[in-house]
Amino acid sequence: MAHRIVTLPGDGIGPEIMAPALEVLRAVGEFELEEHPFGGACIDLHGTALTDETLAACRSADAVLLAAVGGPKWDSTDPARPRPEQGLLGLRKGLGLYANLRPVKPMPALYDASPLRRERIEGTDLLVVRELTGGIYFGEKTRTADSASDVCAYTREEIERIARVAFGAARARVSSVDKANVLETSRLWREVVMEVHSREFPHIELQHVLVDNAAMQLVSSPRHFDVILTENMFGDILSDEAAMLTGSIGMLPSASIAGSGPGLFEPVHGSAPDIVGQGIANPLAMFLSAAMMLRHGLRLESEATAVESAVQRALDGGLRTPDLGGSASTSEATQAVLAYL
Numbered sequence: 001m002a003h004r005i006v007t008l009p010g011d012g013i014g015p016e017i018m019a020p021a022l023e024v025l026r027a028v029g030e031f032e033l034e035e036h037p038f039g040g041a042c043i044d045l046h047g048t049a050l051t052d053e054t055l056a057a058c059r060s061a062d063a064v065l066l067a068a069v070g071g072p073k074w075d076s077t078d079p080a081r082p083r084p085e086q087g088l089l090g091l092r093k094g095l096g097l098y099a100n101l102r103p104v105k106p107m108p109a110l111y112d113a114s115p116l117r118r119e120r121i122e123g124t125d126l127l128v129v130r131e132l133t134g135g136i137y138f139g140e141k142t143r144t145a146d147s148a149s150d151v152c153a154y155t156r157e158e159i160e161r162i163a164r165v166a167f168g169a170a171r172a173r174v175s176s177v178d179k180a181n182v183l184e185t186s187r188l189w190r191e192v193v194m195e196v197h198s199r200e201f202p203h204i205e206l207q208h209v210l211v212d213n214a215a216m217q218l219v220s221s222p223r224h225f226d227v228i229l230t231e232n233m234f235g236d237i238l239s240d241e242a243a244m245l246t247g248s249i250g251m252l253p254s255a256s257i258a259g260s261g262p263g264l265f266e267p268v269h270g271s272a273p274d275i276v277g278q279g280i281a282n283p284l285a286m287f288l289s290a291a292m293m294l295r296h297g298l299r300l301e302s303e304a305t306a307v308e309s310a311v312q313r314a315l316d317g318g319l320r321t322p323d324l325g326g327s328a329s330t331s332e333a334t335q336a337v338l339a340y341l
């Protein structure tokens with residue numbers, strides 16, 4: 001039976017990179033695809049970024065493929081206005097996607113596309129394991145005319161399960177990133193991570209790194225990292241920073257997974273309102289997210305590898321979209337990758 005995939009093109013360049021990703025998928029297999037409105041596009045249609053119907057469809061799918069949400073049209077500081085991002089957060093929470101995996105492995109062909117020197121980034125191969133359904137993103141929020149608050153909370157159980165994902169994914173070392181010199185949640189984080197480590201993964205090296213220092217080390221010695229384990233907001237920030245090691249944020253895929261049930265696969269980048277409609281969006285992070293879906297979501301390892309190596313060979317062959325310093329359009333990039341499938 002064909003795998004059922006819910007596709008959420010979303011906003012901005014979302015639809016422009018989703019369509020080519022579906023071409024790539026069709027080149028490696030047969031899938032039952034079901035598209036749903038999501039984010040700002042869904043606010044325009046239904047007044048909310050995530051409808052019950054879309055959430056239900058995602059729940060019963062084998063995997064969910066998302067492009068991007070958000071845009072200036074829906075930007076507002078008014079807490080009463082619906083926001084596209086609420087759709088994404090609602091979906092992560094609704095599907096219980098507590099583990100976000102963001103691999104950062106610069107491709108040799110792109111070493112010179114990074115703003116960092118080649119010697120710095122050469123050989124970098126790290127994985128950001130970001131906790132995705134807790135912390136300050138989901139704590140209680142208050143707002144009056146003159147004050148506002150966002151609560152950052154974590155439970156032992158939430159930390160344990162993400163720590164297990166990180167240790168399980170590590171080859172040699174987990175760098176647990178926190179702010180234990182200031183935050184109470186970070187002190188609990190550190191305690192629980194140490195417990196999981198000594199009880200279940202003593203053969204893996206564990207180090208604790210304060211988030212400010214981690215931000216520095218990520219550009220000064222990225223090769224040092226294997227798995228970076230961190231909480232929701234630190235992971236959000238560090239993964240954008242890490243993206244630049246690969247040359248462009250247009251290169252970074254991600255997988256968000258739950259203990260059971262469908263995963264959500266999406267590029268790390270946003271909806272890029274500045275280049276919408278120009279046909280120049282880099283679709284590679286979207287293709288690589290589709291590859292992560294094939295591997296982690298549908299257990300189609302050889303199909304996943306085929307997509308990844310096609311992307312790599314297209315880059316080796318000189319493919320460069322404008323974000324990588326070239327002039328290839330989205331459709332030229334797509335053709336270049338399809339040629340290797």
Ligand code: IPM
Nearest residue numbers: 069070085088089236268270
């Ligand atoms: C990401 C994005 C989201 C986040 C936004 C769009 C809510 O930046 O996936 O990294 O902050 O998690």
Ligand code: MG
Nearest residue numbers: 236237240268
């Ligand atoms: Mg982000």
